[in-house]
Amino acid sequence: MEDAKQAVQATKSLAHQIATSLQQEIVQGTLSVEARLPSEAEIAQRFGVSQPTVREALKILAAKKLVRSKRGPNGGVFVNAPSLTAASQMLQEMTTWFVGLGVFGLNEIVEARLLLGRTCVQLAAERATKEDLETIEATLEAFERDDISDEEFCRLDVAFHHAIAQATGNNELRFIMLVVNDSLIPATNMISFRFRERGRVVSLHADILEALRARDASAATAAFEELIAYQSSVYEKALSARQGDGAQRQEA
CATH class of the missing domain: 1.10.10.10 (Winged helix-like DNA-binding domain superfamily/Winged helix DNA-binding domain)
Incomplete structure (x- = not known):
């Protein structure tokens, strides 16, 4: 044996x-x-x-x-031909695991999304094609349905940021954002969805798109920063509530 x-x-x-x-x-x-x-x-x-x-x-x-x-x-x-999606999927699984284990803290997640996302919206404001803008707009239109589940809302949120990364015209940056968006957005949404106002998120998405259409990098960056700040505040509320629930269970 x-x-x-x-x-x-x-x-x-x-x-x-x-x-x-x-x-x-x-x-x-x-x-x-x-x-x-x-x-x-x-x-x-x-x-x-x-x-x-x-x-x-x-x-x-x-x-x-x-x-x-x-x-x-x-x-x-x-x-096989190289695939950005396949390669990012492998990294995404590892990143999601790290988020779940707490290896990546809230401050690190916010900082990474803020720095990388800011670069994306700035480049997209300069380089987005008509087709890029139409793709971004299509993700926003999909938010208008009344029967969207929390999982579908998260998927559309990810698709919106993917579309912006695509509009940068930089494949290496797009690859990095595939990993960031596919892992960090679902991981944080999973915790904070009960405290999130969908209308607020969609409104900020619309502000970003409007700025991109106007080729206004400053306005696009400001709208994106406001979005990240809002999502960060929601995530903090969710964590506080979770810690409070945990303390109550221990007392019981």
């Missing part, structure tokens, strides 16, 4: 080593986008391992969205 466990652990260790090696080749461009990887037999021969070990390594790469499998006569395992 012990020998079997050790064999499984050894296979997993080798699989991770092979996956790391292939990942480096993908990142460095040795294996280019859409290129087909060598067969399992060829990879096994190269690394001196069994094909099941190679299969485990390919599963690791597939889980990271670095490769995909295709069946048929022209099938095989191919290198």
